[in-house]
Amino acid sequence: MVRPVSDVFKALADPTRRALLDELTDRDGQTLFELCARLTTNHGLASTRQAVSQHLEVLEAAGLVSTRREGRYKYHHLDTSPLGAITERWPATDAKGSNS
Numbered sequence: 056m057v058r059p060v061s062d063v064f065k066a067l068a069d070p071t072r073r074a075l076l077d078e079l080t081d082r083d084g085q086t087l088f089e090l091c092a093r094l095t096t097n098h099g100l101a102s103t104r105q106a107v108s109q110h111l112e113v114l115e116a117a118g119l120v121s122t123r124r125e126g127r128y129k130y131h132h133l134d135t136s137p138l139g140a141i142t143e144r145w146p147a148t149d150a151k152g153s154n155s
Contacts, residue, residue: 058118060144063137066117072110074098076119079133086128087111 066072071094078093079085085093091107094100102110111131114120118137123130 058116058137060140062117063119063141066114066119069110069113071100071102071107072114074100075107075110075114076133079120079131083132084123084130086130090131 067076074094074097075090078090078097082093087104087108090111091102091104094102094107111120115122119134121132121134123132
């Protein structure tokens with residue numbers, strides 16, 4: 056599914072969502088409980104489970120997070136593929152202005 060780049064920018068605009076992505080980069084496949092604990096421990100963010108769940112929904116809508124259920128647990132996984140649309144639209148350039 057192709058998602059608008061604006062959804063990705065919206066998802067990345069919030070510091071709590073960026074911290075969630077950092078935590079999934081560090082250790083992929085975490086539950087909501089694990090992510091809440093890591094946000095508090097590693098970032099000093101004391102968000103409620105409901106608030107973190109809403110942030111994860113935004114990240115999932117942007118395609119940056121996918122989920123998988125196992126029994127009563129829901130595991131969250133990082134998916135960086137939507138970032139490819141950004142780098143395709145604005146490719147990196149070297150200091151001389153040519154594409155790398």
